[in-house]
Amino acid sequence: MGISSLQAILSAFAEERDWAQFHTPKNLVMALSGEVGELAAEFQWLTSEQAAQVMEDPERAEAVRQELADVFSYLLRLADVLDVDLEEALRAKVAINETRYPADRARGNALKYTAHQRGT
Amino acid sequence: MGISSLQAILSAFAEERDWAQFHTPKNLVMALSGEVGELAAEFQWLTSEQAAQVMEDPERAEAVRQELADVFSYLLRLADVLDVDLEEALRAKVAINETRYPADRARGNALKYTAHQRGT
Amino acid sequence: MGISSLQAILSAFAEERDWAQFHTPKNLVMALSGEVGELAAEFQWLTSEQAAQVMEDPERAEAVRQELADVFSYLLRLADVLDVDLEEALRAKVAINETRYPADRARGNALKYTAHQRGT
Amino acid sequence: MGISSLQAILSAFAEERDWAQFHTPKNLVMALSGEVGELAAEFQWLTSEQAAQVMEDPERAEAVRQELADVFSYLLRLADVLDVDLEEALRAKVAINETRYPADRARGNALKYTAHQRGT
Numbered sequence: 001m002g003i004s005s006l007q008a009i010l011s012a013f014a015e016e017r018d019w020a021q022f023h024t025p026k027n028l029v030m031a032l033s034g035e036v037g038e039l040a041a042e043f044q045w046l047t048s049e050q051a052a053q054v055m056e057d058p059e060r061a062e063a064v065r066q067e068l069a070d071v072f073s074y075l076l077r078l079a080d081v082l083d084v085d086l087e088e089a090l091r092a093k094v095a096i097n098e099t100r101y102p103a104d105r106a107r108g109n110a111l112k113y114t115a116h117q118r119g120t
Numbered sequence: 121m122g123i124s125s126l127q128a129i130l131s132a133f134a135e136e137r138d139w140a141q142f143h144t145p146k147n148l149v150m151a152l153s154g155e156v157g158e159l160a161a162e163f164q165w166l167t168s169e170q171a172a173q174v175m176e177d178p179e180r181a182e183a184v185r186q187e188l189a190d191v192f193s194y195l196l197r198l199a200d201v202l203d204v205d206l207e208e209a210l211r212a213k214v215a216i217n218e219t220r221y222p223a224d225r226a227r228g229n230a231l232k233y234t235a236h237q238r239g240t
Numbered sequence: 241m242g243i244s245s246l247q248a249i250l251s252a253f254a255e256e257r258d259w260a261q262f263h264t265p266k267n268l269v270m271a272l273s274g275e276v277g278e279l280a281a282e283f284q285w286l287t288s289e290q291a292a293q294v295m296e297d298p299e300r301a302e303a304v305r306q307e308l309a310d311v312f313s314y315l316l317r318l319a320d321v322l323d324v325d326l327e328e329a330l331r332a333k334v335a336i337n338e339t340r341y342p343a344d345r346a347r348g349n350a351l352k353y354t355a356h357q358r359g360t
Numbered sequence: 361m362g363i364s365s366l367q368a369i370l371s372a373f374a375e376e377r378d379w380a381q382f383h384t385p386k387n388l389v390m391a392l393s394g395e396v397g398e399l400a401a402e403f404q405w406l407t408s409e410q411a412a413q414v415m416e417d418p419e420r421a422e423a424v425r426q427e428l429a430d431v432f433s434y435l436l437r438l439a440d441v442l443d444v445d446l447e448e449a450l451r452a453k454v455a456i457n458e459t460r461y462p463a464d465r466a467r468g469n470a471l472k473y474t475a476h477q478r479g480t
Contacts, residue, residue, distance in 0.1 A: 002122065006210060013214060017221060018228040022285045025171040026386065029156075029163050030284035032191070033393040036149075036156045037277010043149050044270035045262045048408065051145040055202055065204055069213035071152070071195055072206050075188070082175055084185055086192050090126060093189035094133060101137060108138040142405045146266065150404035153273040157397015164390035165382045168288065242362065246450060253454060257461060258468035265411040269396075269403050272431070276389075276396045283389050291385040295442055305444055309453035311392070311435055312446050315428070322415055324425055326432050330366060333429035334373060343376040 003087055007080045010073055028078040035074055039067040123207055127200045130193055148198040155194055159187040243327055247320040250313055268318040275314055279307040363447055367440040370433055388438040395434055399427040 014020045042064050043051050055061040079086045134140045162184050163171050175181045199206045254260045282304050283291050295301045319326045374380045402424050403411050415421045439446045 016223040017226040026163050027284050029160050030280045033156055033160055034277045034281035036153050037274045040149050040153055040270045041274035043146050044267050065209045066213055068199055068204055069209040072210050079188055084188055089185045089189040090192050093186055103136040106137040147404050150400045154397045154401035157394045160390045161394035164387050256463040257466040264408055266403050269400050273396050273400055276393050280389050280393055283386050305449045306453055308439055308444055309449040312450050319428055324428055329425045329429040330432050333426055346377040
């Protein structure tokens, strides 16, 4: 099932509760910040090793899955409200990054990688 | 094209640059926070009215599309690294929310909606 | 009471619980993201008008005060761990911004303001 | 110099540029999210070891100081606009946490610590 079908489910969910009125771009961006914050809270005190194994603990795994779902749902809603095709936007950005960071020059280059991150 | 195909593109992009070593769960969560922060920066000084029309300005629209793509790409990478099926997780969360906020009781109820947000 | 005295209180609180081991820079940045996310959650569904009056509702006001305190406490801890003087850093940044945005040219200029935000 | 003096500097800076009109609670919360995102970006690809030594690299150290200053400045502005006394709020929250996590029971207990974080 594609992204637009998932957006249709979320849109119907909001409409049925008369919640679409709250789903303005600014509000959805704030909700997305909130959910990413909750996702960060699941990982913040874990060591790198504990974080790598977080899905082996059933309770933590369920919490992580739910937070990922919350982040995804607000991202889908926001793209829907802004009428942005997420898949197309992703492909376009990958094409930009292919040019910006040619594989042969960027290979294993953490500094270039960091510069990349600052530049996005 | 489905979510897993997009994840394959992103995974190949990282592998070709030897960047997969940086893509630990904690690092990806931080990168996701960073990109959501950049998305917030696109909207922070706009009024509600300006935010609703942001896609009518070509330069701002392009910036928003790129930030949405960046958020989506780190969410896809994180789910991939954690081996979480995003679509399945989203459907499971919607099912939970269907039970938690029955449409007939939640309708137009901002307070319930806020409580919902605190509870997630 | 100054900033360093507040940092001493928070440091002692962590030490007494043997929690200082968790307070690495990366972990504290994630905790800060988490708390800012919770703060965003308090405001996300409010209209501009409701947000401007949020402190008139005793329950919401208390929630906002606690979230502001949580954000402040992790910011203080992070600066302490990194040995950054927050007041000095703030004054230095204001000096940079005074040069970057001369008052006579920046006045009432939302575009310049937005550019300012993108540049920081 | 106390917190309110720093807030007075920031308030004057905004007034001189006619930018106070943009400093509504929702906008400032979004700006805070944006700056915390930029702070996260400074740390996201560093290992724990690299992050612990980040202040030894002059260029990175300066970037971190500026991001900390940006986060602090929006937190101060937000508290000012909401008329919240940050120091008082912090002390009140520490008092709550003293009761919630008695030192003798919370000592070295990461699980309790995580529960603490979820509960805040």
